[in-house]
C-alpha cells in the first residue's frame with residue numbers, strides 16, 4: 001500500500017521536475033539538473049566511471065573500517081614479499097607491509113592531491129580568466145600572454161623542476177602540479193566570460209550600479225562553473241597520473257606514506273619474481289584514472305547534447 | 309508535356325525518430341516534374357530541404373524516407389541502395405547548396421573539385437577532366453578559367469563560388485538540378501546574375517529544375533510552377549502566373565505580406581497562423597487525379 | 598596595404614604573395630620570443646629565487662660572514678633581480694647553463710649527448726601514434742555510436758588513463774621476462790656498444806648507415822617495446838582528437854556537396870573531410886610530440902634508456918639543479934620549437950593560412 005503511494009509520490013516529483021513551464025527559478029534549475037541526470041544515466045560507461053569514483057571516495061572515507069591502519073605501515077620483516085593469501089589479500093611488499101592496506105590508505109593520498117590541486121587551480125584560473133574576458137584590452141592581453149607562457153610548458157618536466165627546487169614532498173608536488181594545470185582554466189573562464197559579457201542581464205546589472213566585482217562573482221562565476229567542473233573532472237585523471245609519476249620518481253609523498261606511484265617504484269626491484277608488489281598499486285592508479293576519465297567524458301557528452 | 313515526367317513523387321514521407329517520438333519533417337508530399345522549373349517555397353523548417361535531400365537519397369542518419377512512388381525517369385528510387393544512388397548523384401540528379409563558402413571544400417582548388425566530378429563519372433584521365441572543367445567554367449561565364457582553376461574557394465567571391473558550384477554539379481550532365489536556396493547567401497547584386505546563368509544552363513541542356521527558396525517573389529518570377537509548403541506538407545500548388553489566385557490562406561497571407569512598389573503601408577500585415585493548417589491533408593490515392 | 602591589394606589583385610598580387618608569409622613568420626617569431634622569455638623567467642625563478650640559499654650550498658653553513666659575503670657577490674646575488682635576470686638570460690643565450698655537478702661537464706654538452714636517445718624513442722612513438730591513430734580516429738568518427746566507435750573510444754580512453762611507468766613495467770614483465778620477444782632495458786646489449794660511429798645519434802639509423810646489421814637488429818629489439826608503449830599513449834590521444842575533428846568536418850556542407858556530386862563515401866571521408874581535419878591535426882601532433890618528451894622521463898626511468906629523462910632524473914637526485922634546469926630549458930625550447938613549426942607548417946595543408954589576414 002505504502003509502496004503505491006510512494007510511487008505516486010515519485011511520479012509527482014518527476015512530473016514537477018520535468019515541467020515544461022517551471023513555476024520558480026529553483027524548479028527550473030532542479031529540472032535542468034534532473035534532465036541532465038536522465039541523459040547521463042543512459043550512458044553505461046559514464047555510470048561505470050561514476051561508480052568507480054564513488055567507490056574510491058567511499059574507500060578513502062571508510063579506509064579505517066575496511067583495512068587495518070597499522071598494517072599499512074607496519075614492517076613485518078619475517079613476512080616480506082609474500083604472495084596473496086587470506087591474511088594479506090594482495091600479498092606483502094619488500095618490507096613485509098600489507099599491500100591491501102597500503103592501497104586502501106593510498107586512496108586518501110591520491111584524493112587529497114586531487115582535491116588540493118582543484119582547490120588551487122579553479123580560483124587561480126577564474127581569477128585570471130574572468131578579468132581578462134570581462135575587462136578586455138590591455139588587461140586581457142597581459143593576462144593571456146602569461147597564461148600562454150605557462151600553457152607552452154611541458155607539464156611533468158616543469159613539475160619536476162619545481163619539485164627539484166622546492167624539495168620532494170606531497171605539498172610541493174601539489175604546488176608543482178597546480179602551477180602547470182591552471183592555464184586551461186583561465187582560458188576557459190575567459191572564453192565563457194566573453195560570450196556572456198554583452199548579455200542583457202549583465203548590462204542590466206551594470207545599469208543598476210552593481211560593482212564589477214559583484215557582477216563577476218554573482219552573475220558570471222555561476223555561469224562558468226559547469227564547464228569548469230567538466231573540465232576539472234576530465235583533468236583529474238591527468239592530475240592523478242602526474243602525481244603518481246612524481247611519486248614514482250620519488251618526488252611525491254615520502255616514505256613510509258603509501259603513495260601508489262612510490263609503491264610501484266619500490267616494487268621495481270622485485271618485479272621479475274614478485275610481480276604483485278609493483279603491479280597492484282599500478283592497477284589502482286589505472287582504474288582510478290579510467291574512472292575519472294569515463295565520468296568526465298559522460299559529463300561532457302551530457303553538456304554537449306544540452307548545448308547543441 | 310509530351311514525354312514521361314522526369315520525376316514523380318507520390319506521398320513522400322520523411323521521419324526523424326527522436327526521444328520525444330517521431331518527427332515528421334515531410335508529410336505526404338506529391339508532385340511530378342517535367343523539363344520545367346518548379347519552385348518550392350515555405351518558411352524555415354517547413355521541409356523544403358528535406359524533400360530535396362530525400363530525392364537524392366541524402367537524408368541524414370536516423371531519418372527514414374518512405375513513398376508510394378518515387379521515380380526518376382524510369383528508375384525507381386525506392387529500391388535503390390547506396391551504391392545505386394551514387395551512380396545517379398551528379399550524373400542524373402545534382403544539387404546546388406546555399407552558401408559556396410561552406411559547400412566547396414576549402415582545402416582543394418576549385419578546378420580539382422570540378423574535375424573530380426568528371427573523373428568520377430566518366431573515369432576520365434586527369435587531362436580530359438581538366439579540359440572539361442575549364443570548358444565548364446567558361447560555360448558559367450567565368451572570365452579567366454585557367455586562373456580560377458587553380459584558386460581555392462576562399463579566394464573567389466560569393467557569386468563566383470556559386471557559379472563554380474553550378475559548374476561542379478552540371479559537368480556530368482544531370483537531367484535534374486535541385487537548387488536549395490542558391491542565392492540567399494549572395495549579395496543582391498549578383499543574385500540575378502547567378503540565377504540567369506543557372507537558367508541558361510537548364511534551358512540549354514533541357515533539364516528539370518527544382519528551385520527551393522524563401523522568396524516568393526523570386527520563385528514566382530523565375531519558375532513555371534510553384535509549390536507552397538507548410539509544416540512538411542504541400543498546401544498550395546499552382547502555375548506561377550496564377551499565384552495571385554492562390555486559395556490556401558497561408559499562401560494568401562504570404563502574398564499579402566509582400567511589399568509592393570510605390571505602395572507604402574502603415575501597418576505591416578502579420579501572418580495569422582491557423583492550427584488547422586497543421587492537420588494532415590489526405591494522402592494521394594489512385595482515385596485522385 | 599591590404600585594401601589596395603584586394604581591390605586590384607592582379608596588379609599588386611605579388612605584394613600580397615610576399616607580404617603574407619613574411620608577416621606571418623614575423624608574428625610567429627614574436628610570439629616565440631615572448632614565450633622563450635617567459636621560459637627563462639620561470640627557470641630563473643626556480644633556479645635563483647626559490648632555492649633556500651645557493652651561497653650556503655657552496656660555502657657550507659660554518660663559513661665566516663666575510664667568506665659568505667664574498668661568494669655571494671661572486672655569484673652576483675647582491676645585484677638587483679632584473680640585473681641578475683639579464684645576466685642569466687645572456688648566459689642562456691650563449692648556451693651556458695653552467696656545469697653539471699655529477700659529470701663536471703658543461704650542461705649543454707651533456708644534454709646534446711643524451712638528447713638523441715630521447716629523440717629516437719619519441720620519434721618512433723610519434724610515428725606509431727600518427728600512422729595508427731589517425732585512421733583509427735577516422736573510423737571511429739564514421740561509425741559514430743556503433744560498436745567500432747565504442748571499442749575505439751574505450752581503447753583510447755584506456756590509453757590516456759594509463760600510468761606509463763606501470764605499463765612499461767608490465768610490458769617488461771610480459772614481453773621481456775616471460776615471453777622473451779624483445780630485449781630488456783637499455784639501448785643496446787653490452788657487446789654492441791661503440792661499434793657504429795655516431796652520425797645522427799639515432800642508433801637505428803646509424804647502424805644502417807654503417808651497414809652493421811646485427812647492431813641494427815639489437816637496437817631495434819631494445820627500442821620496440823618502450824616505443825610501442827609511448828606510441829600507444831600518443832595513438833590514444835591522436836585517435837581521440839582525430840575523431841572529434843572528423844565529426845565536426847563530417848557535419849560541414851562541403852561533405853554533403855561532395856556526396857551530391859556522386860563521390861563514394863570513402864573518398865569524401867578520406868580525401869575531403871580528412872584533408873580538412875589535417876589542418877587541426879598538425880597542432881595536435883606537435884603537442885603530442887611534446888608530451889612524448891615528458892612521457893620519456895618516466896619511460897626512460899623504467900627502461901634505463903640513457904636519454905634526457907633519465908639524465909634529468911639522476912641529476913634531480915644528486916641535487917644538480919643546473920642540469921635539471923638545463924633539461925627543462927631544452928624540453929621547453931623543443932616544445933616552443935614544435936609549436937612554431939606547426940604554426941609555420943599548416944599553411945601547407947590550409948590554403949587559407951597562406952595569406953595573412
Ligand SMILES: Nc1ncnc2c1ncn2[C@@H]1O[C@H](COP(=O)(O)OP(=O)(O)OP(=O)(O)O)[C@@H](O)[C@H]1O
Nearest residue numbers: 324331333350351352353354355356357358359368
Ligand atoms: N537530421 C535531422 N534530424 C532531426 N530533424 C531534422 C533533421 N534535419 C532536419 N530536421 C527537421 O526537419 C524539419 C525540416 O527541415 P528542412 O531543413 O527540410 O527545412 P527547410 O524548409 O529547408 O528550412 P530552411 O528554410 O530553414 O532551410 C525541420 O523542422 C528540422 O528541424
Ligand SMILES: [Mg+2]
Nearest residue numbers: 356357358488
Ligand atoms: Mg533548407
